[in-house]
Amino acid sequence: MTETRRTSLLRRLRLRLAASVGVAAAVLVGLWLKVQDARAPQEPPAVTLGQAVDQGRTEITPLSLSLAPPERAGEPGRLLLRARLLNLTGESQFAVFGFPPHPPELASGGVVWPEPEVTLDRDGELLAQLHPRLAERVTLAWQLPPDWQPGPVSLTFHRQIFKLRDNLYGMSNWLLFQPAARMTIMPEGAP
């Protein structure tokens, strides 16, 4: 009688143990997959000139990338990206490239250049805001580093995610920048 009872208890214990181990394994594998997903850098899709890129609040369509002479004597030359910007939200945007601003990131030979100056082509002044349904042509200007040798450059566009309820207040918010697209291109006018 005692023997039978012990066998039954052992079987039940083994069953529960197996179920617990299975659940724990599933949780761990799921967690590990998430971690892998987050830490493995994913190569953003490649885009070309004329292709629109969704940046979250705005959509940018790069039109041309060219070298230009300095604006004033004594200053370095410039690299100009002409683009079309469209506000995708329902209100005027002051943070056209998100906040903190993440304008297209230009890198050459693995070195990231400082942020560009964004001007509105329409009146040549700094871009201050973008209204819904009014697309604007803009110019993004980088100053050429003194030691830069003309060659292909890469442009990385970032996208922010819209959350209707964020985890802090449950309010709508724009969060997390992620690389949305990359363009490798030889600037026009380079020898």
Next chain:
Amino acid sequence: MIWPGRIAIVLAGAALLGGMMQTAPDYNSVVQPFRHHVAAGGTGEARSFRARFTGLRLADRIAFRHFSRDLVRDSDGVFLVAEIEAEARLASQRLDAVWQGASGRRYALSRRAEGIPRGLESRWFQPGLSNRAVAVFELPEDEVAGGALVLTGGFIAVFDSALYLAPPALPERQPIIRFEP
């Protein structure tokens, strides 16, 4: 016999909690100014100010002088020039304006018109003293008809009033509007 009772309590609790979660207003809808709709030509009474939408003009371009420079701004859309008359009720304050278009999109004051004479962004309103100001918006033309001028006090209008002023009759679109000092 005790089990059905307990199960019923748990189910009722879950249903109540679910109901509360579904019906609780979210942050965005709770933290909003109180809306007051004002018919065309009427004077809107907000908690801290009163205002009237006195005139509306539309133009392809605007011209003004800023820091000794003559500036002309053009647009793919249209410039909407809203003239308002307002006074503060409690203390000196500034006003902010947004044009809510026919589609519901919200257009902020145009930064490209910053520095115009009597511009709303540089105007202070005093209690008991009526003052006039001009608000300039840049927007697609089909957002004008059916839209409203939304006036709020100060910087953040949370838990304060927002006046939704219906526009007066729509005028003809002018080629250019010059703002003289």
